[in-house]
Amino acid sequence: MSADILQEVTQNDYKYGFTTDIETDIIPIGLSEDVVRLISKKKNEPQWMLDFRLKAYRHWLTMKMPEWAHLNIPEIDYQSIAYYAAPRKNAPKSLDEVDPELIKTFEKLGIPLEERMALSGIAVDAVMDSVSVKTTFKESLGKLGIIFCSFSEAVENHPDLVQKYMSSVVPYTDNFFATLNCAVFSDGSFVYIPKGVRCPMELSTYFRINAINTGQFERTLIIADDDSYVSYLEGCTAPMRDENQLHAAIVEIVAMKNAEVKYSTVQNWYPGDKNGNGGVYNFVTKRGICKGENSKLSWTQVETGSAITWKYPSCILLGDNSSAEFYSVAVTNHHQQADTGTKMLHIGKNTSSHILSKGISAGVSQNSYRGLVKINPAAENARNFSQCDSLLLGDKCGAHTFPYMEVNNDTAIVEHEATTSKINEDQIFYCNQRGISTEDAVGLIVNGYAKDVINKLPMEFAVEAQKLLQITLEGSVG
């Protein structure tokens, strides 16, 4: 399969870099209590939501940007960012009401907004800048009792669920970027799978930054009730812009008894140009809790975009016999920097976690894995296995591994393995000699290296991810 894909892929540039010319409702740049109130007002929010935002904002003022990551983050002027931008037509009720330019944009991105494109079997929520544009399949999912809607709609229509679970996994005080998100978040997706329901299709959110000088602060909340199952996909792209764009999202997942949640991300925010100009700063807090017994949570991420990535999809293993997985491929090229990994907190008995991280660095990029495995005193018979591999293309890039372990129970078994390898010229020449170009050779080797992770993705995403890996690395060898 991969051979065909590799043949298709010939272009060198970030192909999602176009902008969409639509009317945008954008508030002036800058951040203050008034701005927080304005966002809340624009969204017609209830008082409790405004109170939550203000509480977070006031706390944020007391916080400092974290400095522990292996990242060189330029000074960010939080007063030069616009915190809310929306396509002018608000809350479309049917596809006819959606701006045709917007539909074109998502078509260009290959996102099936129209239900007749349902052949691909994916329900999509598309978030452009700050606002959820349209959620497909809402009705058919509704018959099963599944709620899949924008976060704003959930606030309006399911306030009890939102109030119960929002910020129950990532507290508003959690960290600088998460707290900022709590104050100014604009929209995002909300999922509730009722007891005993297996969601019959992949649910997907597609995030797109379009407007200039705007930050994107979305939040996603997924609740899988007892004995339920859902697989959720998240994709993201942004136009090419010379200035940096800030993206600070929160994803919270709650898995109840016997529930299983799979969360897959293909992150392809604009990475900046070859010289390190522009690109998205991707500071994301993703965390799930295996709350009930036998619950299961799995994070799969393919990170190819962003100028700077700071992201640690984590899991709290609270329920006995619960298990969690983290599968990651992070690619950095040119001047990209990534500090990504996971945290596995074992609290319940017989909990197990599996970490598989594949870093690929090229150009002058820096790629770090940072992971914490913590076994609490009560976590009898906890198991963890971590495998962290790094692949280097060239000798000007860096790969770093920072595994932390805190084991507070003697019955735990925690294992960690790490390897570093390099694509060498002999391998490339061997491929060349068989008629395979250097670009294709790198694609073959990289996809081979990453396939254990790629294979965890749903089919449609796996194909996209393979292409992305190759595009991201074009021109990095030879």
Add this chain to the structure above:
Amino acid sequence: MLEIKNLHANINGKEILKGLSLSVNAGEVHAIMGPNGAGKSTLSSVLTGNPAFTVTEGDVTFNGKNLLELAPEDRSREGIFLSFQYPVEIPGVSMVNFMRTAVNEHRKYKNLEPMSASDFLRMQREKKELVEMDNKLANRSVNEGFSGGEKKRNEIFQMAMLDPKLSILDETDSGLDIDALRIVANGVNKLKRPDNASIVITHYQRLLDYIVPDFVHVLYDGRIVKSGGKELALELEERGYDWIKQEVDGK
């Protein structure tokens, strides 16, 4: 088919090929023998375009084309195949995927459609039998964990898959036991046709019992210093290389 004239090449500034000339016609088998370090592998690297080597002088034409101007992958697609002295391991890349990419790149070069999966698998099965290659090997990563003999067989398997016009076998016999040697030689012989040619680089005459050469050349100190028929190989086996060295260095 192949015309090498006064070829000079160096690696890291050190001159290895020092005015090598050789011409190979369709249908011919040429054996190149010579002591260790003479430049045999360098010749195969230079012909296939290994970027580690720099050509400083001379011409090479292949079927009328200036070979030295072609990228390594295009030389392959033009029909030059090298069975490496030391085949490289490529972890994570399955043989099937690797070969399918290679075959389809060759086809694309000839403006042919990619091969269907079923045609490809059929061809792969056929060619595997030719070198009596284990089924398991085709499902593993390229050369990863293969024994020395398996790697060499795998080279001939790939050669069969790509159906080259000119194959260069660089010490394909070294490290093979007698059974493996026979299998490899058999494979090579079955692939021989009036319209293709091979250059067989070897240390030992024993391979030439199986692959009978039309010409035998002695490569010494970066040049072909002696050429003859297959009897030259026997003479070298008997007398070693010292008399050649003396002949050359004495001059």
